[in-house]
Amino acid sequence: MAGPGGWWGRKSTPAKVETYTRWSFHIIALSEPTVIGVTAFGHMEARFALLVMVPVAAHVALAMVTASRALDWTVGRRPQPLRLLWALGAATAVVAVAAVALGRHGPGAAGEDTGTVLGSVFGTTLCYGVGLTALGLKDRRRVVWLVLGFGTGAGLVAWAVGMPGPATLATAAFVTAVSGFFAATSAFSIWLLNSVYALDEARETRARLAVAEERLRFGRDLHDVMGRNLAVIALKSELAVQLARRERPEAVEQMIEVQRIAQESQREVREVVRGYRRADLEAELHGARGVLRAAGIDCEVGGETGGLPAEVQSALGWVVREATTNVLRHGDAKKCTVTVRRPKGRVVLTVRNDGATAPHGSSRTGGTGLAGLRERLSEVGGTLDAGEAGDGEFRLVAEVPLTARPALEVVS
Numbered sequence: 001m002a003g004p005g006g007w008w009g010r011k012s013t014p015a016k017v018e019t020y021t022r023w024s025f026h027i028i029a030l031s032e033p034t035v036i037g038v039t040a041f042g043h044m045e046a047r048f049a050l051l052v053m054v055p056v057a058a059h060v061a062l063a064m065v066t067a068s069r070a071l072d073w074t075v076g077r078r079p080q081p082l083r084l085l086w087a088l089g090a091a092t093a094v095v096a097v098a099a100v101a102l103g104r105h106g107p108g109a110a111g112e113d114t115g116t117v118l119g120s121v122f123g124t125t126l127c128y129g130v131g132l133t134a135l136g137l138k139d140r141r142r143v144v145w146l147v148l149g150f151g152t153g154a155g156l157v158a159w160a161v162g163m164p165g166p167a168t169l170a171t172a173a174f175v176t177a178v179s180g181f182f183a184a185t186s187a188f189s190i191w192l193l194n195s196v197y198a199l200d201e202a203r204e205t206r207a208r209l210a211v212a213e214e215r216l217r218f219g220r221d222l223h224d225v226m227g228r229n230l231a232v233i234a235l236k237s238e239l240a241v242q243l244a245r246r247e248r249p250e251a252v253e254q255m256i257e258v259q260r261i262a263q264e265s266q267r268e269v270r271e272v273v274r275g276y277r278r279a280d281l282e283a284e285l286h287g288a289r290g291v292l293r294a295a296g297i298d299c300e301v302g303g304e305t306g307g308l309p310a311e312v313q314s315a316l317g318w319v320v321r322e323a324t325t326n327v328l329r330h331g332d333a334k335k336c337t338v339t340v341r342r343p344k345g346r347v348v349l350t351v352r353n354d355g356a357t358a359p360h361g362s363s364r365t366g367g368t369g370l371a372g373l374r375e376r377l378s379e380v381g382g383t384l385d386a387g388e389a390g391d392g393e394f395r396l397v398a399e400v401p402l403t404a405r406p407a408l409e410v411v412s
Contacts, residue, residue, distance in 0.1 A: 013332065017196045018075060021189050025067045025132065028182075029060050032128040039120040052117060055095050059125060062088055063132045070136035074190050075197065085136045089146075092129030093153070096122045100157055122157075126150055126175050131182020135190065143183050151176030203295070221272050229265040233258050281305050281313040281320065285338060288324040297333050297353075303340025308347060312400050315380050316340075316349045319398040322373050323351040326396075345403070351396040352389070373398070 011019065033056050040049040066088045069081035099121040130150045134143045155172025163171065236258045243251035285301050292299035305313070320338065327333050333355030341348045374384045382400035389395040 011332075012200070014193075014196045014200045016332075017193055018071070021193050022068065022071050024189070025071070025135065025186070026064055029063045029067060029128065029132060032060050032063070032124055033057055035124050036117075036120055040117045043117050044114065049117075052121060055098070056121060056125065059091050059095050059129065062091055063129065067132050067135050071193075073136065074193060081136055085133055088129060088133050092125055092133070092150075095125045096129075096154070097157060099125070100161055122154075123171075123175060123178070126154055127178040127182055130179035131186055134183035134186040138190075140187060143187055147176060147180045147183050150179055218272070222269070225268045225272055226265060229261050229268075233261050233265075236261070281308065281317045281340075284317040284320040284324075285340075288320050288338065291324060292327060292336055295328055297327065298335045299338070300336075301338045303338075304342065305340055309402065311380050312347055312402065315377055315382055315400055316347065316398060318376055319349055319373055319384070319396070320351070322370070323396050327351075327353050327355065342402075346399055346401045349398045349400075352393055354391075354393050 008016065033053060036056050037049075037053060040052050044052070062084070066081060066084040069078055069084055072078040073080045099118040102118055130147055134146060137143050137146065151172050154175035155168050158168045158171040159165075236254050240251045240254035240258065243254060282305050285305065289299045289301050308316075323338075327336050333353040336351065336353040338352075339350045341350070370384065370386055377384050377398060377400060380400055381403075382398060384396070384398050386396040387394070
């Protein structure tokens with residue numbers, strides 16, 4: 001069974017931010033009965049304090065459910081929880097007003113301790129209720145009106161129960177300020193969560209655009225090579241047909257020319273495919289460093305790559321490209337190190353990162369990307385070893401002999 005670290009490590013960065021945000025608001029909600037409970041049990045008999053905590057606990061439970069559904073709505077998993085928002089707003093108002101009424105007319109109303117406790121229930125419930133309700137509102141103007149409305153309502157309730165003018169204004173100002181702080185915290189948290197998901201989506205879009213651009217480049221190159229030659233082949237074949245029908249000997253010469261152009265086209269297509277498949281090691285190392293650093297991963301590249309045969313550079317370039325993709329897609333690496341060593345007669349490329357997860361651990365035998373790399377390296381006499389190296393580190397080692405020979409490429 002995986003431990004907490006494994007559960008957390010398997011989450012993507014947006015999922016981690018969402019989990020942190022969700023539990024932060026659950027903890028905030030749970031701090032409401034803590035604040036009230038300390039006051040209640042410190043100033044009242046245990047029996048009466050428990051009676052006070054019952055509606056507070058119900059309010060907290062409703063607030064936690066509403067906050068969870070509001071976050072689900074924020075990330076697009078559920079519709080906006082309008083009924084829960086109205087219910088939380090109503091419950092907040094009812095508990096607050098009931099606390100004031102009980103403080104004025106309930107048993108022990110004249111006691112200073114009772115007034116302190118119920119005043120705490122009044123202010124705390126309003127502030128927490130408004131702050132958590134703001135999670136379900138996307139329009140910031142509505143959040144402002146929510147804060148001002150409850151602040152004004154608190155002042156009106158205080159005035160209605162006979163509090164002096166300065167105390168009424170102080171109550172309204174306190175509720176407005178504290179509930180506004182909680183509402184602003186909710187709004188900022190939602191903005192941050194949306195920004196993280198938007199950045200993650202932008203990164204995926206950028207990767208898809210890069211693939212699409214490469215496909216377009218390959219398509220343009222192939223069109224440039226084949227378009228003109230196919231047009232010439234079609235014209236010469238048509239001419240050869242016409243000459244053959246007239247029993248003219250020039251038809252053979254035209255077909256010989258068609259054959260020559262077809263062979264030339266095959267050679268040019270082979271060159272295009274070879275160029276498309278070949279990856280430059282130095283360019284791939286530079287690109288990997290830039291991409292990883294842009295993703296917030298500290299990347300260090302070391303070693304000498306100059307003077308390597310083209311086939312070795314191509315094979316190792318593909319290793320760097322696949323390793324970079326794995327670091328970005330799997331785990332939560334903070335640092336990645338790429339080194340190139342040149343022992344006698346061979347080149348060893350090592351990629352290390354500190355974000356090893358279960359998929360990395362099983363990649364020694366699985367994973368289409370690494371399997372493809374092993375096939376590519378085997379064509380030039382190379383080997384690939386990948387797996388966890390301990391302490392949460394993942395290591396990939398590719399070894400290619402300097403006497404590597406290019407595999408025979410056939411374009412059908």
